[in-house]
Amino acid sequence: MLDKTLRQLLVCPICKGELDYRKKDQELICHTDQLAYPIRDDIPVMLSEEARSLTADAT
Numbered sequence: 837m838l839d840k841t842l843r844q845l846l847v848c849p850i851c852k853g854e855l856d857y858r859k860k861d862q863e864l865i866c867h868t869d870q871l872a873y874p875i876r877d878d879i880p881v882m883l884s885e886e887a888r889s890l891t892a893d894a895t
Contacts, residue, residue: 838875848873849882865890 843857848866855864855873863872864880871887873880 838878838880842880846880846882850884 838857843855843864846855846864847853848855848869848871850871851866851868853866853868855866857863858865858872861872862875864875864882865872866887870890871884872890873882873887875881
């Protein structure tokens with residue numbers, strides 16, 4: 837489980853916008869850039885090349 841304090845400090849590396857935590861998928865979501873950053877072994881992977889694009893129905 838990702839620490840709440842850490843979640844509040846993290847921002848999108850591209851737009852510096854707020855991220856939403858999707859616990860079920862273990863991802864941090866940037867709605868502005870339509871990207872999902874994975875969380876692996878409780879560590880957020882905040883690299884744009886590791887993010888997956890979101891489709892319109894996934895947000």
